[in-house]
Amino acid sequence: MKKVVEGSHAVSEAVRLARVDVISAYPITPQTHIVELLSEYCSDGTLNARFLRVESEHSAMAALIGAASAGVRTFTATSSQGLALMHELLHWAAGARLPIVMAEVNRALAPGWNIWTEQTDSLAQRDTGWIQLYCEDAQEALDTTLQAFRLAETVHLPVMVVLDAFFLSHTYEPVDIPEPEEADRFLPPFQPAFCLDTENPAAFNQLAPPNAYMEMRRSMQDAMESALDVLDAIEDDYERLFGRRYGAVEAVHCDDADIILVTSGTITSTSRLVLRQLREKGEKVGLVKMKAFRPFPFEALRIHTAHAKKLAVIDRNFSFGAGGIFAQEIRSALCNLARRPLVFGYVAGLGGRDVTTDVIEDIYWRTKTSAHPEAESIWIGLHQPAPAA
Amino acid sequence: MELNVLDRDYMCSGHVGCPGCGAAIAMRFLLKALGEKTMMVIPACCWSIIAGPYPQSTLKVPVLHTAFETGGAVASGLRAALDTKGDTETTVVTWAGDGGTFDIGFQALSGAVERNEDFIYVCYDNEAYMNTGVQRSSSTPYGAWTTTTPGQEWKRLRKKNIVEALVAHRIPYAATASIAFPEDLVRKVQKAKSIKGSRFLHIYASCPTGWRIPSEMSIKIARMAVQTNIFPLYEVENGVRYTINYMPKGYLVREYFKLQGRFKHLTDDDLEQIQEMVNEDWELLLRKAGVAMSAAGTVA
Ligand SMILES: Cc1ncc(C[n+]2csc(CCOP(=O)(O)OP(=O)(O)O)c2C)c(N)n1
Numbered sequence: 001m002k003k004v005v006e007g008s009h010a011v012s013e014a015v016r017l018a019r020v021d022v023i024s025a026y027p028i029t030p031q032t033h034i035v036e037l038l039s040e041y042c043s044d045g046t047l048n049a050r051f052l053r054v055e056s057e058h059s060a061m062a063a064l065i066g067a068a069s070a071g072v073r074t075f076t077a078t079s080s081q082g083l084a085l086m087h088e089l090l091h092w093a094a095g096a097r098l099p100i101v102m103a104e105v106n107r108a109l110a111p112g113w114n115i116w117t118e119q120t121d122s123l124a125q126r127d128t129g130w131i132q133l134y135c136e137d138a139q140e141a142l143d144t145t146l147q148a149f150r151l152a153e154t155v156h157l158p159v160m161v162v163l164d165a166f167f168l169s170h171t172y173e174p175v176d177i178p179e180p181e182e183a184d185r186f187l188p189p190f191q192p193a194f195c196l197d198t199e200n201p202a203a204f205n206q207l208a209p210p211n212a213y214m215e216m217r218r219s220m221q222d223a224m225e226s227a228l229d230v231l232d233a234i235e236d237d238y239e240r241l242f243g244r245r246y247g248a249v250e251a252v253h254c255d256d257a258d259i260i261l262v263t264s265g266t267i268t269s270t271s272r273l274v275l276r277q278l279r280e281k282g283e284k285v286g287l288v289k290m291k292a293f294r295p296f297p298f299e300a301l302r303i304h305t306a307h308a309k310k311l312a313v314i315d316r317n318f319s320f321g322a323g324g325i326f327a328q329e330i331r332s333a334l335c336n337l338a339r340r341p342l343v344f345g346y347v348a349g350l351g352g353r354d355v356t357t358d359v360i361e362d363i364y365w366r367t368k369t370s371a372h373p374e375a376e377s378i379w380i381g382l383h384q385p386a387p388a389a
Numbered sequence: 390m391e392l393n394v395l396d397r398d399y400m401c402s403g404h405v406g407c408p409g410c411g412a413a414i415a416m417r418f419l420l421k422a423l424g425e426k427t428m429m430v431i432p433a434c435c436w437s438i439i440a441g442p443y444p445q446s447t448l449k450v451p452v453l454h455t456a457f458e459t460g461g462a463v464a465s466g467l468r469a470a471l472d473t474k475g476d477t478e479t480t481v482v483t484w485a486g487d488g489g490t491f492d493i494g495f496q497a498l499s500g501a502v503e504r505n506e507d508f509i510y511v512c513y514d515n516e517a518y519m520n521t522g523v524q525r526s527s528s529t530p531y532g533a534w535t536t537t538t539p540g541q542e543w544k545r546l547r548k549k550n551i552v553e554a555l556v557a558h559r560i561p562y563a564a565t566a567s568i569a570f571p572e573d574l575v576r577k578v579q580k581a582k583s584i585k586g587s588r589f590l591h592i593y594a595s596c597p598t599g600w601r602i603p604s605e606m607s608i609k610i611a612r613m614a615v616q617t618n619i620f621p622l623y624e625v626e627n628g629v630r631y632t633i634n635y636m637p638k639g640y641l642v643r644e645y646f647k648l649q650g651r652f653k654h655l656t657d658d659d660l661e662q663i664q665e666m667v668n669e670d671w672e673l674l675l676r677k678a679g680v681a682m683s684a685a686g687t688v689a
């Protein structure tokens with residue numbers, strides 16, 4: 001059924017459809033609407049789950065680690081400071097191979113306090129062993145959340161469904177919400193491969209000496225490597241049932257493109273418009289949308305971009321002392337190819353600054369007219385030139 | 390009293406605790422009292438090691454090892470999951486050290502018991518961060534040497550009264566227990582098991598390695614801590630009903646202090662001052678329990 005819902009609530013609806021057993025969360029803008037609706041669903045019986053109103057995000061993740069270890073389906077949502085507070089436990093959840101699903105609404109980190117969108121919070125967690133999927137609109141947020149449970153439960157890794165603050169989380173869009181029976185057909189009840197059991201007592205997450213630890217880490221990487229194929233198969237099923245699929249990477253007009261814009265999140269939607277306008281003017285431009293960041297979609301990225309002359313990567317995030325994070329990883333994914341495009345790294349829209357069609361067009365023309373990137377990272381839309389060091 | 394519970398054993402020999410480890414003795418009694426329908430949540434502490442490396446386990450019940458500060462929260466989630474599975478029989482127990490309870494895990498513990506989560510939280514108290522090599526915690530008593538309170542920097546701050554902090558949350562049951570009083574310990578564990586909601590047990594667990602005592606003195610020193618009023622045995626129901634379980638005979642604290650290397654720098658004056666503090670704490674407890682002072686063997 002199509003309904004006009006807020007982006008946050010598209011996620012909540014997916015969690016309802018997933019028949020989650022335990023939810024644990026702590027308020028933080030701009031995530032709060034997701035769990036507020038779930039809290040209502042739990043109290044009015046729409047969703048038969050336990051909702052733990054814990055005293056911090058740290059405890060929200062810890063509680064889910066406890067719950068998932070008993071083999072039930074779990075969910076939480078957070079943003080920014082909350083995600084940073086969870087950091088130690090993100091490693092824990094992944095290392096314990098728990099299929100926890102978390103919605104993460106991208107918000108800039110303080111100081112100064114800033115509740116607006118930026119991806120540095122989630123990207124700073126890239127080495128924790130969580131799968132990260134970036135969404136473009138409310139429909140994708142719903143679909144991805146539902147898929148995330150199957151993905152997590154198949155590969156035994158936690159999944160972060162990532163969405164932009166406000167531009168996505170607080171924007172109302174028409175969303176096709178599956179009926180519960182349809183969702184059940186896609187997502188069967190969770191059958192844990194292992195869980196705490198008094199009939200079969202075992203120790204979980206115990207001391208792992210050097211002779212055991214490395215194999216455990218390798219098996220996490222094996223799971224990550226399988227995740228893209230698994231996601232593909234899950235999307236096959238999803239498409240059959242609901243008629244929608246996204247792909248770990250989406251390529252638009254890349255076949256004959258000289259310059260390819262590479263985006264993630266809601267900047268992608270704006271870029272689609274710019275792409276259409278530039279194409280109408282005869283520009284040979286393409287667009288790659290990065291949905292999966294972990295696992296990193298090396299193959300798909302190479303296939304879609306290797307023949308282009310230049311990539312213009314737009315990063316709404318930054319790693320101080322290095323550069324935009326997508327740009328860094330894209331450079332390293334391409335560096336061993338005999339024929340590869342020049343990678344221009346653009347940093348735009350930090351702290352929720354608007355990335356308009358004008359900004360994206362500007363990025364395109366700068367890329368086209370420059371023989372080489374003028375800097376490691378090119379900051380777009382600064383009010384004044386940065387003061388000399 | 391049912392004493393044959395002590396014949397059951399859910400802890401294997403061959404664990405890697407130090408000789409005389411009070412925490413190992415405490416765990417043994419705890420599980421005897423609880424039985425096999427028990428799940429243990431163990432945040433970082435000496436017991437993370439004692440419980441054995443992959444792929445072995447010292448305990449014959451499920452163990453969920455977890456991060457240092459998460460004992461209260463992980464148990465909350467585990468309990469919630471068992472509830473959704475319809476398992477009301479299994480007792481969820483968090484087993485944490487004093488550092489994991491008094492310090493880094495205090496927020497999660499306070500949050501969990503404020504929500505009256507249905508689990509037993511046990512703090513085995515060896516009065517310092519022992520796993521990392523004897524650093525002070527807020528449970529380290531006044532007068533003690535640790536590696537972070539060395540030489541003349543010995544700890545000149547009182548031990549946090551963790552039971553009173555928990556009692557202030559008005560939880561259904563809070564009690565102290567000691568490895569030197571196993572019947573009392575087992576009774577309290579069984580009582581805790583029979584109650585619903587948040588239950589807190591504070592178990593005194595001597596540490597020969599960290600306290601600089603011979604391993605064979607472990608139980609004796611634990612007994613003296615009770616007999617001197619340093620670690621009184623009592624229980625509190627619903628945050629208000631105090632019962633003192635052992636009326637001491639009036640031993641002087643100096644007898645307890647002089648046996649332990651961690652206190653060897655203390656002068657007679659220091660010991661007198663400590664005696665006064667212990668008296669003061671004991672009198673406060675008596676008032677809460679409504680016991681007349683004269684009946685209670687306070688040391689002059
Ligand atoms: C966040 C974090 N900080 C520090 C540590 C290191 N650490 C592990 S156990 C421990 C001390 C534990 O002390 P306590 O809770 O009293 O238990 P004990 O070792 O005395 O049995 C410390 C500091 C850790 N594991 N995690």
Ligand SMILES: [Mg+2]
Nearest residue numbers: 486487517519
């Ligand atoms: Mg300790």
